[in-house]
Amino acid sequence: MFALVDAVAFxxxxxxxxxxxxxxxxxVVLTNNDGCVCAVSPEARKLNVPKFEPYFKLRKFLEQHNVVVRSSNYELYADLSTRMMNVIGRFCDNQYIYSIDESFLQFTGFKSIIDDWHAYGQDIRLAVWRETKLPVGVGFGTTPTLSKAANHAAKKLEGxxxxxxxxDDYSANEILAKMEVTDVWGIGGRLGKKxxxxxxxxxxxxKKQNPKYMRKxxxxxxxxxxxxxxxxxxISWDDVKxxxxxxxxxxxxxxxxTDVHDLKSSLSTHCSIVGKKLREQSSMTKQLIIFAHSSPHEDNFYKRSFLYEFxxxxSDSRVLANAVNEVLPQLFHNGVRFYKAGIGAIELVSEQFMQADLFTPTLNNSKLMNSLDSINKVFGKGTIRLASEQQTKSWxxxxxxxxxxxxxxxxxxPKIQC
Incomplete structure (x- = not known):
């Protein structure tokens, strides 16, 4: 038996x-830079607040209906997600965290122990609520796809x-008959139209289609x-990601x-983020894409990108930042109102099998980067950072x-007064 547990409007x-x-x-919760609505509570859903609609278009409507508006608090969401997953993981012998608010469970040796899956699902919901105050839906199924369908029913269908x-086949047909084909896991809108x-x-x-024919x-x-x-x-999930x-x-x-120092500060911060992610998966990059552009909705749209080869x-954040310094004079242009910037590490290689160059000394300092990561893990993100990150925060x-x-x-x- 499988289960899918996920939070309601996480x-x-x-x-x-x-x-x-x-x-x-x-x-309602807004996307980056308070752009669009990305999450809607059940109470807001009853007001027909549309998701992914620009906030400025909905502002008056939200004010009229006394809707609470929040910016995305990623630090809070990540921590609550970890707590929720830890609670859920106690109820199974195999857990796969699918996303920040979804977790698949597998019950290999539980079938003979659990008599009532409905009651067991309520136990999971109650435990999560008591320890995190997050409402969740629980769907059980004999396959991962059926557990996803059951979760859809648990959250969105009456009763x-x-x-x-x-x-069994009867419970499957009862739920699947009430679901649109695009509600099935893996069936997107474009495929749904076909x-x-x-x-x-x-x-x-x-479900009633011939699998071999549909494959063709x-x-x-x-x-x-x-x-x-x-x-x-x-469908199964990998034991190793x-x-x-x-x-x-x-x-x-x-x-x-519009200032070159602000742009440099932003790109240096992206270098630290990419460097940390590379080190977390023991990878190194051979090439770095560095880009910046103005808004496509403004006149004289400006976009530049460079491919830097090491x-x-x-995976050293300092080396990545030095690459930014080299291309910055060609990337920045006076008078351009930059709207977005970033970097991308491509052509990754494993740190374990990295081939060194006999004639080119490496600038990597793995001990220094390990120390940086360890200190930031203990004392908080950004405790130690590249000097170029600290120039300005206006971006x-x-x-x-x-x-x-x-x-x-x-x-x-939180402070509690008794």
Whole structure:
């Protein structure tokens, strides 16, 4: 048996954990630079607040309905996610964290122990609520895809009260008949339109198709999805997460950047982020993409990018930042109002099998980088950083509605008065 446990409107629910005054109020969370609505609480959903709509278009509507608006508090969300996953992991013998708010569970030796999966699902929900104050939905299924479908029913279909179980053909058909085909895990909107043209409108319609025929029409992914809907396990997660083949760090600015030092500060910060991610997966990069551009909606759109090749692969943040210094004079242009900048490490190699150059001395200092990472892990992100990062903060992300970072900053720890 498999299960999928995920939080209900995770970002919005996380905002309510340490602020009981807004627990029954509608809440929306905005994307980077307070651009669009990315999360909507159940209360706000009843007001038909659309997701991914620009905030400036919805501002008056949200004010009229007394909706709480919050900027994305990534530090808080990451910490609450870790706590939630730790609680969920106690209820199974194999856990796979699929995203920041979703976790697959596998119960290899539990079938003979658990008599009532519905009751067990409620136990999971209650434990998560008691220890994190996050509402979750739980879906059980005989395959990962069916557990995902059951989770959809638990959260969005009437009569399931947060827990749904698919353990036979009857329970599967009952739920799949109420789901659109695009609600099936792995079936996107574009594929859904093609399936609709074949008169496949619901998940149950998809289940009834011939897997081999659908593979010829589409792909092996569709074939496996149909087999999973019929109770045959085809999809599994890797025991070891594969390292990324490319690592990028990009961000739009909170305010337009017109100063070369501000642009350098931003790119240096991206170098630190990419360097840290490279070291975390024991990789090095041979090439670095460095780019910056103005807004495509402004006149005289400006965009420049450079490909910098290292003589020796590196994961040293200082070496990455030196590459930025070399291309910055060609990247920056007076009069341009820069809207976004970033870097990308491509052509990655394993640190273990990195081939050194006999005639080119390396500038990498792995001991120094290990010390930097260790200190920042103990004392907090940014305790030690590149000097070029500290020149200015005017380019940082705009977060005018940011809530306190209750669990990651000493100054923001909740205070209780008795």
């Amino acid at each position: 970002y919005a629910s996380a905002e309510k954990v340490f602020d009981p005054s807004i627990r029954k109020r509608p809440v 399931y009260n947060g827990v749904a179980v698919i353990d 399936l609709n043209m074949m008169r496949i409108y619901t998940a149950l319609d998809l 029409q589409f792909s092996v992914v569709v074939e496996r999805t149909i087999e999973e809907l019929n109770g045959q396990v085809c 594969q390292p990324k083949q490319e690592i990028f760090s990009t961000r739009s600015f909170g305010e337009r950047v 003589p020796v692969p590196t 940082e992300m705009k977060r005018d509605f940011l809530s306190p970072r209750y669990t990651t900053r000493w100054s923001d720890i």
